[in-house]
Amino acid sequence: MRHRLPAARFETPPRRSVTLEEVAADFDVILLDAYNVLNVGETPIPGAAARIAALRAAGRAVMVVSNAAGYPKPVMMARYAQPGFDFARREVVTSRKALLTHLDGHAPRRWGTMLDRTHGLEDFGARDITILGDDPASYANAEGLLLIGSGLWNATRQRLLEEALARHPRPVLVGNPDIVAPREGGLSQEPCHYEHRLADRTGITPVFLGKPFRGIYEIALSRLPAPCPPGRALMVGDTLHTDILGGRHMGFAAALVPVSARSSGLMWRRPSPGPRSCPTSSSSGSESTAADHAAASPAGHRPLQLA
Template sequence: MSVAIDPAQALAEYQRLRPRLPDCDKLGHGTEAARFLDIVAPYELILFDAYGVLNVGETAIKGAAQTIAALREMGKSVMVVSNSAAYPKAHMMDRYARLGFDFAADEVVTSREALLHRVATEPARRWGVMLNPDKDMGEIARLGATVLADDPAVYDRAEGFLLVGADGWTEARQALLEASLKRQPRPVFVGNPDLVAPREDGLSLEPGWFAHRLIDTTGVAVHFCGKPFPDIFDLALARAKPVDPSRVLMVGDTLHTDILGGAQAGFATALVTGHGSLLGLEVAAAIQGSGIAPDHIVTEI
């Protein structure tokens, strides 16, 4: 869902929600570097956020694919760890190939996969899904899920809710979901905890934004399955070669998801400032105000 929200508003909302995010006492020194490749020597495994680091919307960030290639030549392992949940994995892989990246399927870990992994441990339910009705549900269809549109009865029949994609979500649908949960609380799982994502025309609102509104208005319990929460990092490490967490670098554009999440997992962190959620803001002030400090700061990879 695209609306007029700027990076300062997004940062303020993340900070308001800080008590709901993981605790982490690990603080970096915020050392600035002119070139991303100059900071990678100590690390064996490098995890990349996607939006704001590799791409903005459907556009690759200049030089990002070349940096991935250079890291491979240096013998580094690379993975994408993305809070992208609205599309099946095959769609994601097609996108990366189209944008010039050579990631293998097991090098891409998404919050959608973390969500599916978590839901597999739950009792079978009739799920209602936040997703554009025009999109392919992919693997989610096998869960006996129904896309939430404009029929209140569909909301009330659902035995639980999966928030995976906010494209096409409306204020009317949000109101239907809130009203249904007030009448009867049910489990809510969020496949994309991001509040916003950088697109070509600005920031879009993501499922995390609407999930926190549910908490505000209904008090319902919500389980988040992506950054900064542990599920997605556990899934990434399970796929990677064994590595000490101190030898892992998490690279992202958002303090409250990428940097906080990487730090709570015991990783080093690098904040990318040139294209994503902090674009146009005073980065030092954002770090100081949030209390979330990366180990490294770079403009781009």
């Protein structure tokens, strides 16, 4: 899957810190992943809300940047409000918003959609959306595919999707580039797990909307009250190929939040001294993925205790 991911540069060795507050003073904006940073599944991480309040009191802008595309914005805001997070709507950016923004520039078409409709589709407006299930006709009739939420997806539906696209290639938009996500009972398989299989078997190149790709970060930065140089932003998350790779692709510092039996705290990298520009795949210097640097991070993960 490497060739489908953006490039990034890791010029400096990582540093280890115990808490986020130890490094926050170097940054104006803190971008937080949600899963395994604020919550695990539906369960909030104790102390996270108080830690965010402390960051704000210290003058830091705090935003959530999440690949939780399966939830409409009102549902996301309610989930955060219940355990005491006081995020404003503009401070929460999900890959669902990145997908909807992309669709605004797309010609209307019939979209076959991987999604659990439980939480509603109101934010999709008048778009022609069909939830894909076990009827082969829905796959054949779709003019494009949206991969958003995989909670009800299974091997039969994956086979129907692959066969339909092999017969008739169509655009595929991925609204959640996560491969897995932490839940209370373990890891769930997310849309990108199925998409990479799909791309390998059909040769179709998808469009990704969400971390580690640029669009979701640009939406987040556009909501800040003032421009933020890339080197003054810190992306905090638990996943190398989305949070860390995406943050470094944008030129941000990036903090991994692993906790293992051997060590705890943040593993973080900041941009090397020099111009604050966002690297691209044509940039000179060492290019690599976050996975290439996994050996620098402690093995084994559990939720970051922000308190």
